[in-house]
Amino acid sequence: MRIGVLTSSRADFGIYLPLLKRLKADDFFELDIIAFGTHLSSFHGETVQQILKEGFDVKYKIESMLLTDSAESISTAIGLTSIKFAAFWATHGNEFDLVFCLGDRYEMFAAVTAGIALNIPFAHLHGGETTLGAIDNVFRHSITLASKYHFVSTTQYAKRVASIIDSEENIYYVGALSLDNLDDVELLDIHGFEQRWGVDLSEDTVLTTFHPETINAANNVNYANELVEVIMKNSQFRFLITMPNADTSGNGVRKILTDRLGENKNVYLIENLGSQSYFTAMRYCSFLLGNTSSGIIEAASFRKYVINLGDRQKGRAAGVNVINVPLIADNIQRAIEEIKLREPYNGGNIYHKGNCSEEIIQVLKQIPRNAK
Numbered sequence: 001m002r003i004g005v006l007t008s009s010r011a012d013f014g015i016y017l018p019l020l021k022r023l024k025a026d027d028f029f030e031l032d033i034i035a036f037g038t039h040l041s042s043f044h045g046e047t048v049q050q051i052l053k054e055g056f057d058v059k060y061k062i063e064s065m066l067l068t069d070s071a072e073s074i075s076t077a078i079g080l081t082s083i084k085f086a087a088f089w090a091t092h093g094n095e096f097d098l099v100f101c102l103g104d105r106y107e108m109f110a111a112v113t114a115g116i117a118l119n120i121p122f123a124h125l126h127g128g129e130t131t132l133g134a135i136d137n138v139f140r141h142s143i144t145l146a147s148k149y150h151f152v153s154t155t156q157y158a159k160r161v162a163s164i165i166d167s168e169e170n171i172y173y174v175g176a177l178s179l180d181n182l183d184d185v186e187l188l189d190i191h192g193f194e195q196r197w198g199v200d201l202s203e204d205t206v207l208t209t210f211h212p213e214t215i216n217a218a219n220n221v222n223y224a225n226e227l228v229e230v231i232m233k234n235s236q237f238r239f240l241i242t243m244p245n246a247d248t249s250g251n252g253v254r255k256i257l258t259d260r261l262g263e264n265k266n267v268y269l270i271e272n273l274g275s276q277s278y279f280t281a282m283r284y285c286s287f288l289l290g291n292t293s294s295g296i297i298e299a300a301s302f303r304k305y306v307i308n309l310g311d312r313q314k315g316r317a318a319g320v321n322v323i324n325v326p327l328i329a330d331n332i333q334r335a336i337e338e339i340k341l342r343e344p345y346n347g348g349n350i351y352h353k354g355n356c357s358e359e360i361i362q363v364l365k366q367i368p369r370n371a372k
Helices: 010-025 048-053 071-095 106-116 136-146 155-165 177-184 190-197 217-233 250-261 274-284 293-297 329-341 356-364
Strands: 002-007 030-036 060-062 098-102 122-125 149-152 171-173 205-209 238-242 267-270 287-290 306-309 322-325
Touching (some): 002 010, 002 106, 010 030, 010 048, 010 274, 010 356, 030 048, 030 071, 060 071, 071 106, 098 106, 106 136, 122 136, 136 155, 171 356, 177 274, 177 356, 190 274, 217 250, 217 329, 238 250, 250 267, 287 293, 287 329, 293 306, 306 329, 322 329
Parallel strands (some): 002 030, 030 060, 098 122, 122 149, 149 171, 205 238, 205 287, 238 267, 287 306, 306 322
16 A cells, blocks of 8 residues: 655654654555655755654655745745645656645645645544634645545544534544654653753753744734743743744744844754654653643643643643643743642643554555545
């Protein structure tokens, strides 16, 4: 069974990783990785190298990103990506029995949209979720409609997908795929992490990621400055900051972080940690701060509290370890003080089911080869 996997960023590759390993190891499958988006951007760290370092070949590379990040540029990138993938699917689409797509990025939306008219059989991961503070919400539901198979992270999202596609067929509740990494990825120890990144995680460290809100893009500069004020005020912590996605206003957020915090001895600005180092940082950090989905989906498995900022993740189901606060410095500071007083988090993770990648493999083996 020939499987294509669309990967456009460091984030989705890290989620895919457990499934990719199993597909590669099973002779039943022939795996082809299709890399595009920020993977091929030197400005964003050329993370296609991360795929190669993990031992995978990248058979197809499709470039379509622009360096600027205005709303018009994002729309242009969507159009350009669709055009590039129209040609790709027309040439190679019939070679695949199934093509995986993941999440809600605009690049992923463009690649999938280009395949609709050519009847490309897509399988979507993480459909049915809701993020009201990002235009990604529209992209995610559109990808769901364009897909034939659906692997969802909770039973609630299974129901949501069923309502979107007006059918309960081919919807599989498997949990969050990224959580398989907890068993598959050998984490670094504190010394190994310091050798690689120059960050001593034995000190109180806050793992921080802030992406722009793409619904209220005009407010992102103010939001970033509010976050910086909090970081500068809390010198008792070290802040390990991973840089924002290639979204509308992302460069503006990046500039504020670099200009205001680049010389701060308590702050480490890192473009891309990769799955192993990111999960290592999550394991040893004091808590998470920001608005990334990994705080909602993965942090509970590491028994970590999360201060979730603003509306980017609004609507996504979250555990009791997540504290939602507006992007106002005083509110964020109060949440930090609250975490200091709390007992360590010992609850579960609503996204954990276990053996997600293996469940997906078993479903794939039941799909007829002519399922297109």
